Amino acid sequence: MKNSINIIILGENASDGRCEYCGKVDELRPYGKDGAKICYDCGIKPENKAETERNIEKFLHGDNDQN
Numbered sequence: 001m002k003n004s005i006n007i008i009i010l011g012e013n014a015s016d017g018r019c020e021y022c023g024k025v026d027e028l029r030p031y032g033k034d035g036a037k038i039c040y041d042c043g044i045k046p047e048n049k050a051e052t053e054r055n056i057e058k059f060l061h062g063d064n065d066q067n
């Protein structure tokens, strides 16, 4: 089981803005639900982490699996 996620490494996708989860202005990444832009803190929260990792995987593999 993976314990680490790669959103730190993927800094090139980051942009500053207001987190769609917590509202904090921070460096955001589009790994929230439905591509929501979220901050790192939200991305690693236990309740968000699975979604974050899934979206990272999608991004990395170019998987456009939308139902």
Ligand SMILES: [Zn+2]
Residues within 6 Å of the ligand: 019, 020, 021, 022, 023, 024, 038, 039, 040, 041, 042, 043
């Ligand atoms: Zn946040």
